[in-house]
Amino acid sequence: MIPKIIHYCWFGGGEKSAFIKKCIRTWEKYLPEFEIKCWSEENFDINTNEFVKQAYIQKKWAFVTDYARFYALYKDGGIYMDTDVRILKPLKKDWLTYDFFSSIEFLPQMYESHKYLLDSSFKPINKEKRMHGLGILSAFMAAIPNHKFVEDCLEMYNAIKPEKVNDEVDFNNFVIGSYITKCAEKYGFIYKDSEQLLKENMLILPKNVLAGNELFIDKDSYLIHLCNGSWTDNRTVFESLLYNLKNKYPAFENVITLIQKVYNKIKR
Template sequence: MIPKILHYCWFGKNPKSELAQKCIATWSKYNPDYQIIEWNEENFDVNQHPFVKEAYEQKKWAFVSDFARVKAVYELGGFYLDTDMEITRSFDDLLQHKAICGYEFKGRPFSAFFAAQPEHSFVKEMYAYYLQQEEMKIMANTTIFSKLLIEKYGASSGDQYQELANGVTLFPSHYFSLDVPKNYVIHHFEGSWLDAAHQSTYKEMVNLYGHLKPIVEMKNGKIVMKDLIYNRKVYNIDQILEQIPLSYIIQFVKNKFLEKLKLKKT
């Protein structure tokens, strides 16, 4: 089982943003009997390894956190969350799993939220990766995380529930990332790995994905879309097409036209 511990990292001794404070407040609101541990310079040795030492000296707080999060969850077990993650319900029904993680969107499992029992093999392999680094490498933790899940644990690129090797459970994006009605966590994307200009756009992109996913995968999508536009007149076609880059529309029409020509020739 996963212990009732919520881990987060706050290195650099800077004051927490208003968003971070609001998000962290939701953790105890929905999980009042969980221990919350903040990892910082006071309780984590930033000189213990060349990777984390160099990252700290360069004030790359996100990379310090990359090392600290896997070490903490490997040794103690529990849930790791980025400080820009808002909890929306109790984690109690997740405790039964050996290890859990989720998709940010299709094809991209992410490391902003994950959990495991102590010394689980998946987190051990993540931790081993950092221990093998002789210096800091500018590589997103999510890239390493996704590669390991796909190549060693058999995760598929689809954004769906999956039970993987060694008791790792992979959840769809609406569980721990998207701002949708039924979830556990909303990710607000305020991380230091994104500059200010891209934070809002990235969040909007991920949440738009959450809304588009059921439409794209809908079996009768064309019929429903036609009903909304022509019968119920909820939207007109121009409003929808205006949101799609013109070059994509032209390429789509071109491909469809060529398909029809090939069919006629045969």
């Protein structure tokens, strides 16, 4: 049984925005029986490996979190959520009987440009290459303590030796989704948007159930990852304006999100 603990990470010591506080209130509303635990510099060793150490030095908090989420799940078990995940209704109780569960994350445009890497069974043609555009949703994952897949993800990060260029690591080369989904292949994961029951009692739900972004939300969705991108440092001026407005005025979030969707379509 997956423990009733919600983990989230907050590195850097900054003030949480009104938007993030609003998201966390939905956790309290729909999952009142869960303990909520915040991971930060106070209870996590930022020198645990070279990947985390360099990410912290460069103030790349999201990449510190990429490792810390697996540390929390492996140590304590429970649910990990990004701070921009909004719960829409109580989660199904039987999901907690699995040893791990998450959802498909689907990025249509990226998937279209990478699907040639898959065979007719939705498996990679070249086992060495990482697939992009479809994978396991890293913004929401749940596991029992000491789960083997979570351990594999920790070991994968421990093995990374980030190379510096001009005294900095380019962390954009380490997008979490493609890395952890590669780890899931040995458990039977295929690159298809469908419910999948994998080895080690792992459940992967379709993309709309734990919606990875607002494109796929419907009546069957239990949560939405609002993709706030507080870690992003390469926005356009307009994108930065929308981001700041969403955080400062969460009451207008729906309008701002609609503007973002229209803008993203034009940008493509």
